Every structure is written in structure tokens, then in C-alpha cells.
Amino acid sequence: xxxxxxxxxxxxCILGFAVLVVTAKNxxxxxVFLVLDFLCVAALYVTLGAEFVAAIQVLVYAGGIxxxxxxxxxxxxxxxxxxxxxxxxxxxxxxxxLAGAVLVEAAAIAVWSRLSPxxxxxxxxxxxxxxNTEQVGWLLYTxxxxxxxxxxxxxLVAMVGAxxxxxxxx
Amino acid sequence: MSxxxxxxxxxxxxxxxxxxxxxxxxxxxxxxxxxxxxxxEKVVDADVVIGxxxxxxxxxxxxxxxxxxxxxxxxxxxxxxxxxxxxxCETVEKLMAIEVPRRAKYLRVILSELQRIASHLLWLGTHAxxxxxxxxxxxxxxxxxxxxxxxxxxCGARLTYNSMRIGGLPQDLPPSWDRKVLEFCRIMEGKLEExxxxxxxxxxxxxxxxxVGVIDGAEALALGLSGPPLRGSGVRRDVRKDEPYAAYDExxxxxxxxVAGDTFDRYVVRMQEFRQSIRIIRQAMQGIPEGPxxxxxPRLIKxxxxxxxxxxxxxxxxxxxxIVSDGKSTSPYRFRVRPPSFCNLQALPRLVKGHLIAxxxxxxxxxxxxxGEVDR
Amino acid sequence: MVELVLIxxxxxxxxxxxxxxxVTYMVxxxxxxxxxxxxxxxxxxxxxxxxxxxxxDAMKLMLKEDITPARADKWVFTxxxxxxxxxxxxxxxxxxxxxxxxxxxxxxxxYITDINVGLLYVVSVTSVGVYGIILAGYSSNSKWxxxxxxxxxxxxxSYEIAITLTLVSVVLMSGxxxxxxxxxxxxxxxxxxxxxxxxxxxxxxxxxxAETNRAPFDLPEAEQELTGGFHTEYSGMRFALFFLAxxxxxxxxxxxxTTLFLGGWLRPFPNVEFLSFLGIVPGWCWFLLKSFxxxxxxxxxxxxxxxxRYDQLMRLGWKVLIPLAIAxxxxxxxxxxxxx
Numbered sequence: 001x002x003x004x005x006x007x008x009x010x011x012x013c014i015l016g017f018a019v020l021v022v023t024a025k026n027x028x029x030x031x032v033f034l035v036l037d038f039l040c041v042a043a044l045y046v047t048l049g050a051e052f053v054a055a056i057q058v059l060v061y062a063g064g065i066x067x068x069x070x071x072x073x074x075x076x077x078x079x080x081x082x083x084x085x086x087x088x089x090x091x092x093x094x095x096x097x098l099a100g101a102v103l104v105e106a107a108a109i110a111v112w113s114r115l116s117p118x119x120x121x122x123x124x125x126x127x128x129x130x131x132n133t134e135q136v137g138w139l140l141y142t143x144x145x146x147x148x149x150x151x152x153x154x155x156l157v158a159m160v161g162a163x164x165x166x167x168x169x170x
Numbered sequence: 171m172s173x174x175x176x177x178x179x180x181x182x183x184x185x186x187x188x189x190x191x192x193x194x195x196x197x198x199x200x201x202x203x204x205x206x207x208x209x210x211e212k213v214v215d216a217d218v219v220i221g222x223x224x225x226x227x228x229x230x231x232x233x234x235x236x237x238x239x240x241x242x243x244x245x246x247x248x249x250x251x252x253x254x255x256x257x258x259c260e261t262v263e264k265l266m267a268i269e270v271p272r273r274a275k276y277l278r279v280i281l282s283e284l285q286r287i288a289s290h291l292l293w294l295g296t297h298a299x300x301x302x303x304x305x306x307x308x309x310x311x312x313x314x315x316x317x318x319x320x321x322x323x324x325c326g327a328r329l330t331y332n333s334m335r336i337g338g339l340p341q342d343l344p345p346s347w348d349r350k351v352l353e354f355c356r357i358m359e360g361k362l363e364e365x366x367x368x369x370x371x372x373x374x375x376x377x378x379x380x381x382v383g384v385i386d387g388a389e390a391l392a393l394g395l396s397g398p399p400l401r402g403s404g405v406r407r408d409v410r411k412d413e414p415y416a417a418y419d420e421x422x423x424x425x426x427x428x429v430a431g432d433t434f435d436r437y438v439v440r441m442q443e444f445r446q447s448i449r450i451i452r453q454a455m456q457g458i459p460e461g462p463x464x465x466x467x468p469r470l471i472k473x474x475x476x477x478x479x480x481x482x483x484x485x486x487x488x489x490x491x492x493i494v495s496d497g498k499s500t501s502p503y504r505f506r507v508r509p510p511s512f513c514n515l516q517a518l519p520r521l522v523k524g525h526l527i528a529x530x531x532x533x534x535x536x537x538x539x540x541x542g543e544v545d546r
Numbered sequence: 547m548v549e550l551v552l553i554x555x556x557x558x559x560x561x562x563x564x565x566x567x568x569v570t571y572m573v574x575x576x577x578x579x580x581x582x583x584x585x586x587x588x589x590x591x592x593x594x595x596x597x598x599x600x601x602x603d604a605m606k607l608m609l610k611e612d613i614t615p616a617r618a619d620k621w622v623f624t625x626x627x628x629x630x631x632x633x634x635x636x637x638x639x640x641x642x643x644x645x646x647x648x649x650x651x652x653x654x655x656x657y658i659t660d661i662n663v664g665l666l667y668v669v670s671v672t673s674v675g676v677y678g679i680i681l682a683g684y685s686s687n688s689k690w691x692x693x694x695x696x697x698x699x700x701x702x703x704s705y706e707i708a709i710t711l712t713l714v715s716v717v718l719m720s721g722x723x724x725x726x727x728x729x730x731x732x733x734x735x736x737x738x739x740x741x742x743x744x745x746x747x748x749x750x751x752x753x754x755x756a757e758t759n760r761a762p763f764d765l766p767e768a769e770q771e772l773t774g775g776f777h778t779e780y781s782g783m784r785f786a787l788f789f790l791a792x793x794x795x796x797x798x799x800x801x802x803x804t805t806l807f808l809g810g811w812l813r814p815f816p817n818v819e820f821l822s823f824l825g826i827v828p829g830w831c832w833f834l835l836k837s838f839x840x841x842x843x844x845x846x847x848x849x850x851x852x853x854x855r856y857d858q859l860m861r862l863g864w865k866v867l868i869p870l871a872i873a874x875x876x877x878x879x880x881x882x883x884x885x886x
Contacts, residue, residue, distance in 0.1 A: 026619065028619070028622060028681075028684060028685075029621075029622070032622065032625070032677075032681070035674075035677065039674075051661060051662060051663045052663050052666065055663050055666035055667055055669075055670045056666070056670070058670035058671070058673070058674065059666065059669055059670035059673055062670075062673075062674060063670060063673030063674050063676065064673065064703070067676055067677070067680065067699065067703065070677075070680055070681075070684075071680075071696065071699075074680070074684050074692070074696075075696075131662060132662060132663065133662070133663055133666075133723055187693075211856070211857075298852065301852040301853060302761055302762060302764070302851070302852040302853030303850070303851065303852035304580075304584070304849070305580075305583055305584050305849050305850060307584075308584035308585055308586065309584070309585070312585055368850070369852075372851065372852065374762055374851055374852050374853070374854055375852050377854065377855070377858050378852060378853075378854070378855060378858075526855060526856065526857065528765065528855045528856065529855065
């Protein structure tokens with residue numbers, strides 16, 4: 001019962017903040033709403049019993065990545081011209097069409113999964129360690145080692161690329 | 171704050187940031203205004219705006235008697251008033267060809283060197299505080315208090331002494347003053363060790379001062395620098411050695427020189443000057459002769475017509491006085507000061523170019539400017 | 547019901563009040579200690595030996611006119627100091643002040659809660675504290691604070707990496723992320739981690755200085771250089787919140803360092819039976835004493851050292867501390883595997 005309340009409240013917050021992110025006039029406000037959104041998502045992870053993921057969500061996403069977004073937004077100082085705020089127009093029709101397409105797709109997936117449900121993921125896989133962090137770590141370094149290494153490589157390449165691009169010719 | 175002021179013209183690009191430091195700023199050592207043009211964090215150009223402390227000293231002295239002008243010279247470099255007094259009195263003595271008694275010359279040397287220590291203590295405290303080492307400020311001022319007490323005992327004032335007269339000094343030493351001065355020298359040597367421990371050996375201090383504001387000897391000379399900024403670049407020029415005045419020709423002392431011409435070298439030069447000043451004071455106290463302290467001076471001072479330039483080594487650099495007398499009036503026709511801080515400050519735009527904002531403050535401290543001198 | 551709601555609520559009230567009181571008196575402590583280092587006395591007038599000075603400061607700041615710059619973004623301007631202060635306070639939920647006490651027939655643990663990812667919680671919450679600085683600089687709508695806030699946040703993020711790496715070394719030693727678990731593992735291993743992880747301890751302290759914007763890394767708020775830095779446009783209670791947040795962060799870093807490296811509530815030499823008479827002193831007293839030593843170190847360092855220039859600061863963080871922390875981590879891992 002309490003879980004259901006928590007879920008619906010958090011979901012409402014998440015969706016609400018997401019809408020605010022898109023509709024805020026000031027880009028810095030958008031970013032602040034995004035941070036609050038991510039904090040609510042972290043709370044949602046906690047209700048699912050994934051404390052480790054929740055903490056990492058706050059640490060990496062809200063505390064690292066969005067900070068960099070904020071840097072860029074502040075430095076570039078984007079200001080939308082007044083014409084961008086008028087209602088209707090070509091952009092609105094296109095937006096509605098795309099949103100409708102996504103909705104149809106999501107409904108199709110929901111109906112399909114109801115009709116032919118896939119087997120639940122092997123959540124009960126017995127691991128030699130217990131505890132949230134330990135289990136994630138164990139899986140990450142045994143079953144999912146290759147994706148982990150590939151992801152690290154990707155990040156390394158991105159970092160090197162950024163440094164090379166930013167370096168002035170001296 | 172975001173639009174450039176018109177007088178800086180089309181040079182100022184919109185990509186660069188124009189930042190104004192002062193005139194009310196905690197570390198510009200007075201009412202100094204520096205307009206910095208930044209490219210990101212690096213300083214591209216600096217425009218130094220002075221004049222906020224202009225009091226018209228030179229014009230005022232055209233309607234003061236020659237003895238009254240000594241009081242005005244106090245307030246030029248208010249941090250080291252005694253040396254300004256000495257400089258002015260010697261200039262007039264040169265013009266009038268007055269013979270100053272030997273005892274007076276020795277006393278002038280002692281008071282000038284005490285003043286040098288006091289001025290350098292203030293420099294040390296404020297320079298360290300600007301870079302964040304705030305404790306050194308308190309320690310330096312604790313020692314400066316001792317010197318101020320000595321001066322107060324001698325002439326009654328702590329900052330603006332009026333301690334020299336044309337032809338000598340107004341009064342002789344108070345009893346047991348010499349013992350106190352020697353005691354002070356002993357204390358000071360111990361404290362110098364303390365400062366060296368806190369600063370010279372500190373890697374953060376070294377990182378903040380080494381390689382910052384490098385200027386080589388030739389360029390320093392061309393810019394008109396004098397004093398520790400010039401000697402820090404390796405140029406051996408000290409008015410006390412090159413054109414000795416007062417009793418300096420009878421004193422034995424070294425002139426510390428720097429090598430790299432950076433802020434650290436200027437710091438080391440001044441730290442060494444502390445020790446040389448103590449050495450001179452001890453020699454002078456030992457060899458001070460008996461005799462009168464005021465030479466043969468007419469009651470009404472009226473120098474003959476003519477002009478004279480005389481320079482002394484103030485703690486900031488070469489302090490020069492150029493006086494034109496028309497022989498008739500009891501005031502100078504023209505009284506011109508060559509302030510070392512004014513000439514040293516000219517080097518600031520050249521020094522800060524290419525450095526970061528944090529270095530600007532360190533460099534103003536390294537040049538040791540006093541706005542009273544700069545603006546007069 | 548009582549266990550679930552009432553006791554944690556009481557604990558929260560006690561801890562918050564104690565923290566806020568501690569933070570305000572930190573201000574006085576700093577002024578006094580720095581004064582004594584500088585042959586001065588510090589505040590002496592308000593109350594005996596200046597003890598009531600924080601009260602006077604708090605009243606002054608609360609009664610000051612609340613100035614908001616004309617073109618400032620009002621919501622963000624107000625939000626920024628809150629975003630600075632709240633993370634510092636929220637971290638106290640996991641810090642263990644002691645083991646257990648018996649009060650009114652119940653066993654009450656001297657920590658608000660103990661989550662299994664406690665250390666990660668601490669790190670993630672403090673990383674949210676960066677937003678306060680960035681938004682403060684931005685919302686003041688003025689060049690000086692913007693410049694300062696960018697530098698401050700870049701400094702914070704860089705040193706967070708070094709700190710997190712040292713924390714990982716500690717986790718390697720203790721085998722658990724829970725704060726209480728780390729203290730109990732120090733008890734079971736019989737040694738404070740500061741002695742077997744000295745490099746991590748030193749790096750954590752230096753990183754802690756940088757994280758809390760304390761000297762010698764206090765360039766973002768160096769009054770001498772950028773006229774107040776990111777809080778130039780703040781006055782009154784908002785300004786107070788920024789400074790309280792800084793002191794609260796200092797106390798957090800000290801508490802975390804005590805828990806991780808100095809054995810939390812354990813007495814010195816917990817494995818030496820000879821000194822078991824020291825057990826007379828309750829655990830939370832040891833905790834407070836050790837935190838206090840840390841805080842004193844913070845203040846002592848500020849009184850003594852000049853400050854680093856910004857590029858030197860970043861160079862230290864990236865080129866010295868992070869490689870050292872990584873090296874320490876690898877060494878710890880190798881030694882642990884070799885000894886197992």
C-alpha cells in the first residue's frame with residue numbers, strides 16, 4: 001500500500017518535472033528541473049530496492065553530467081527569441097505527429113507483452129555474494145565483463161577526443 | 171559593468187572580458203584602479219588609472235616655507251616618511267651648500283635604515299596577505315610596532331614624523347634610545363628566521379612567486395624601475411652605493427641582487443635588505459660621533475636662485491627631489507618629486523601581460539607601490 | 547511505531563540542532579584559533595571571552611536588508627544557498643556518532659540510520675552541493691560571480707574524484723560500504739585505517755580542504771582577488787547560509803574522516819588490552835574529540851598557508867592527487883589479494 005503511494009507520487013513528480021524541463025523558458029531553469037527529476041528517479045530506484053543504482057544515479061548523473069550541462073548552458077547563454085514562444089505553427093503539428101507515433105508504438109508493445117509474455121529475467125540467479133552493491137559488482141565483472149570494458153573504452157575515447165579538440169595549437 | 175568605457179576605444183573586443191579592479195579593492199594597496207582586459211583567465215592588457223590620492227603636494231609647496239615643506243614630504247610615501255624627509259632636506263642642503271654635522275648624518279642613516287625595515291615589514295605583511303598567508307601580516311605588524319614605538323620616543327609621531335630639518339635634525343636622541351634600537355635589531359634577526367620559515371621554504375609561496383612577472387635587467391632599466399624591482403632583475407644600482415649621501419660612504423654593507431627578475435627574486439632582495447639594514451644600524455650605533463645635530467643654518471631659509479636634483483635610496487627605490495628656487499621668495503618656485511612608486515608602477519602593464527588575475531595582485535605587491543607617492 | 551518513526555525523528559531533531567549549533571560556534575572557533583595564531587585575542591566583547599559572538603552575528607545577518615540584484619533570477623537566486631546548505635545537513639543521516647546506548651529501557655543506536663550503501667550516499671549527496679555554487683554565480687547576473695562560480699565548481703568536481711578514489715581504498719579494506727560496518731571492521735581488524743592507509747588519509751584531508759573551499763584552496767572565495775567570489779551579490783541571511791554551508795561541509799568532512807580513518811567511536815588502540823581503561827570514556831566522546839582535532843587542523847592550515855593559484859590548484863588535483871590515489875588503490879588491492 002505504502003509502496004503504491006510512493007510509486008504514484010514519485011511518478012507524478014518525475015513526469016511533472018519532465019514537462020517543466022521541456023516547457024521552461026529559461027534554459028537554466030530547465031536544467032534545474034532536470035536535476036530534480038533525476039533525484040526523483042533515484043528515489044524510485046530506492047523503492048525498487050536498488051540502493052546502489054540510486055546512489056550512482058545521484059552521484060554520476062545529477063552530480064556530474066548535469067553539472068556539465070549547466071556549464072554549457074551558462075556559458076553559451078542561450079536565449080530563445082520571443083517568436084519561439086508563440087503557440088501553434090508548423091512545429092506543433094510535427095511535434096503532435098511524432099508524439100502520436102511514439103504513443104502508438106508504446107501501446108503496441110504493451111498489448112504484445114500482455115498477449116505473449118516473455119519469461120521473467122533470471123532474477124533469482126544465485127550469486128556467491130549478497131547485498132546490493134556486491135551483486136551488481138559480481139555480475140558486472142563476470143557475466144557482463146565485455147560490455148563493461150567496451151563502455152570504459154568508449155568513455156576513454158570520448159575523453160581523449162575532448163582533450164584533443166579543446167587543446168589550442170601552441 | 172559589461173560595456174566598455176568609451177575612452178578605451180575600439181581595441182576592446184567583445185570576446186574579451188573587461189574587469190575593473192579598484193579603486194576600492196582590498197589588495198590594491200591604496201586607491202589604485204587597474205582596468206584589466208582578460209582573455210578567459212589570462213590578462214591581455216592592463217590599464218592603470220591613478221590620481222585618486224592627488225592632493226596637490228607639489229603646488230601646495232609653492233606657497234609654503236621651506237621648513238613647512240618637510241611636513242608635506244611626510245605624506246608622500248606615508249609608509250616611510252623619514253626617508254622622504256631626509257631626501258628633501260638633503261636636496262635643499264645641496265642647493266644652499268649647507269654643511270651637515272657628522273652626528274646628524276649618522277642619525278639620519280640610523281633613522282633611514284629603521285624606516286627601511288618598517289617599510290619592508292609593511293610590504294612583507296601585505297604581500298603575504300594578498301597571496302593568502304594572512305598570519306605573516308600580523309607578525310610583520312607586531313615587529314613594525316616596535317619600530318613605531320622607537321620613532322614615537324624620538325620625535326613624538328608614529329607615522330608622519332617631521333623628523334628632519336634643513337641642516338640636521340630637530341632634536342637629539344632620547345636617553346637609552348640606542349640601547350632599545352640594538353635590542354630591536356636582536357629581536358628582528360630572530361623574527362626574520364620566522365618569516366623565512368613561513369614563506370621562503372613554503373612550496374605554495376614558491377609556486378605563487380617563482381616565474382611570475384619576469385623582467386630582465388635591460389628592460390627594467392628602460393622602464394625606469396629602481397630599488398628592489400630593479401635589483402631583483404640583477405642590475406646593481408643602489409643610490410647609497412653609487413652616489414652616497416648622509417653617512418653611507420662610511421658604512422659597510424652589501425647590495426643584494428636577484429637573478430631571474432621574478433617576484434620571488436624581488437622578495438629575496440627585500441628579505442636580504444632587512445639584514446643589511448640591521449648591519450648598517452649596528453655599525454652606525456657603534457661609530458656615532460658626538461657633536462651638534464644641526465648645522466649652521468640661517469633663521470630664514472632662502473636658498474639662492476638655482477635648481478638642484480638630489481636622489482636618495484628610499485625603501486621603494488630612487489626617490490628624487492628637483493627644486494627650483496628663484497632666490498627671492500621663502501617658498502620654492504617649483505618643487506618636483508621623482509617618486510619611485512610612480513615609475514615602478516609604469517611596469518605593471520608589462521609585468522601582468524600573460525598572467526592570471528591572481529598574479530596581478532601578487533605583482534602589485536611585488537612592486538611595493540604606495541599611492542601617496544604615486545599621486546602626490 | 548515508536549521505533550519506526552518517533553525515535554528516528556527525535557534523533558534527527560537532536561542531530562540537526564547539534565549540527566547547526568556546532569556550525570555557528572565553528573565560526574567563533576575559527577576566529578579564536580586564527581587570532582591566537584596571530585598573537586591576537588579574537589572576539590572578546592560579546593559575552594565572556596566572546597562566547598556569545600555567534601549569537602550577535604546571527605542576529606546581525608538576520609536583521610540585514612535583503613537585497614536582490616535587479617536583474618537577478620529570483621527563484622534561482624533564492625534556491626542557490628538552500629542547495630548549498632541542505633546537502634551538508636542531509637549527510638548526517640548516516641554518520642555514526644557512537645555504538646549503542648541504553649535509554650528508557652530501549653537500545654538506541656547513536657546514528658540516525660545505517661544504509662548498506664552509506665558511504666556512496668555521502669559522496670553522492672555532497673556532489674549535489676556543487677549546484678549551490680554554480681547557481682549562485684549564475685543567478686547574480688554579473689561577471690565577477692559567474693567567473694568565480696565556474697572555477698569553484700570545476701575545483702569541486704576535480705577533487706571529488708581524488709576523494710572518491712581514496713574512499714574506494716577504505717572500502718577495499720573494510721569490505722562494506724556501510725558507515726557503521728566500516729567502524730566495526732576497524733574494531734575487528736584492531737587498527738584504525740589511518741595507520742594502514744596513510745596515503746589515502748593524507749589525500750582525503752587535502753581533498754577535503756579543496757571540497758570545502760578552504761585554504762589553501764579557497765581561491766573561489768578569496769576576498770582579495772574577486773571581491774567575494776560567487777557570493778558577491780548575496781547579503782543578509784542568504785550570505786549567512788553560504789558560510790554556514792561551508793562550515794557544515796567542514797564538519798561533514800571531519801566526521802567522515804573520523805569514521806573512515808580514525809576509527810569512529812573506537813578508543814585509541816582498540817586492540818591493545820592494556821589500554822582498555824580508556825573504555826570509560828563513551829564512544830561518542832571519542833568521536834567528537836577526533837572530529838574536533840580534524841576541524842582544528844582545518845583552521846590551523848588556513849592560518850598558516852598562502853593560497854594556491856587556480857591553475858596550480860587544478861594541476862595538483864589532476865596530476866598529483868589522482869595518480870597517487872589510483873596508485874594507492876592498486877597497491878591496496880595487490881596487498882589484499884596477496885595476503886588472502
